[in-house]
Amino acid sequence: MIRIYNTLSQRKEEFSPLQPGKVRMYVCGMTVYDYCHLGHARVLLAFDVITRYLRHRGLDVHYVRNITDIDDKILRRADENGEPFTALTDRMIDAMHEDEQRLGIVPPTEEPRATAYIDDIIRMINTLVSKGFAYAADNGDVYFSVKAFDGYGKLSRKKLDDLIAGARVDVAEAKQSPADFALWKAAKPGEVSWPSPWGDGRPGWHIECSAMSTCCLGDTFDIHGGGPDLLFPHHENEIAQSESATGQPFAKLWMHAGAVRVNQEKMSKSLGNFFTIREILERYPAEVVRFFLVSSHYRSQVDYSEANLEEASRTLTRLYHALRGITPAVDTPATEYDRRFQEAMDDDFNTPEASSVLHAVASDINLHRRESRESDARASAGVLVRLGGILGLLQQEPENFFQAESVGDLSATDIETLIEARNQARKNRDFAEADRIRDDLAGRGIILDDSREGTSWRRG
């Protein structure tokens, strides 16, 4: 039995898909005006692990993650760059796919783009207007009337009166109420636009997701996810739009990832601590980044810092050390560890608990190996690779992990030549020379590991 925390009910709930065996999940994706940052990585990785695990449990997951490719920020940035907005969005989408691939993110089943759903968006707005949930303002904008939807605030637990009282008063406000939000924005002169019953314009942000999710998954689906800051107003507004338009319940379960901080501060451009995925991948291997994120629960806040990433790297190294020089057995029968792992993951995807199981298996491998129980070691290694794989970890050859080269490094051949020289010196009991070579390599970031089978090395 899988239990998942539902933001809507504020508790863990037993997960039972609307359609047995099938999971329909929608996650709010990127607005493609810039490179993806660490916060995006968190959401990407959280739902990657969730998707992998649900599939591992035999569920057929239909995973939709949208791309917002029309929006104020996109138009502004394209304007600054002096390029058509589609040139910007195409480039950023390519970059995003590259980042995802490097992080080993399983691609979503569908990746709808807002500009490909303009007709559906207009249709939904039309429905809302005709049902009395939305109105066209004099300026060509169309707004959702928040007071027309009784359930407004049920996700974020906000009271409509507070929102109205707290709202800023805009100049030249075309809204009937300050809490109302735009479904359709009238085009400004020279701006890209699409024709609509209310004049040329473009969709508001929130309506895109309502339209794309219902088009891809139906009026009601199982899981809706996203980043922590989307809870309000974005997700609240999606519920209002979708349930008003369809008359059906929207998503059954709402999942939100935790925030990412950097050195105990909020990540922001003004603080200068804003990291893109590609910047981070220049400093740390993708698997270390994944392991770091998987080491805390997907709902908790994480702090990105050099110390934390270094620790993740050391910890992952231990796991790969256990697998080094072993051919993992395939089709190993399920063990007590598989059971514990599943129990942890069934409980709202408790990856920290699950990774403690990984360490237990690694200890077993080390012990078997030390006591020369080769087939037991191979069997345990099979379990470790299997369980790691569910989290997207431990799938590369240990030697690749340890010896992955970055520019300017000593080549593998050079290193092996030096190791040979050192072993010759050791054979001659010239330990001064042997230690000199080892220290020299250590100074260049190469750590040697001697064992009965010989000397292996890794980049530290």
Added chain:
RNA sequence: GGCGCGGUGGCAGAGUGGUCAUGCAGCGGACUGCAACUCCGCGUACGCCGGUUCGAUUCCGACCCGCGCCUCCA
């Protein structure tokens, strides 16, 4: 101010009404030419004050502190 989340050993990070998290770092021992890796063992903990209970880090209440959202933001 409103809504929500959290305060666990040097650090990271799970969890539980009453013997174990786990990892990193540290210490002792084994292994090693010496190290590294590995193995065995060790230590330090549940913000504060009350309450419930035979017993609370775990439940309840107050307080203090931190964080997120309330505006575009993953």
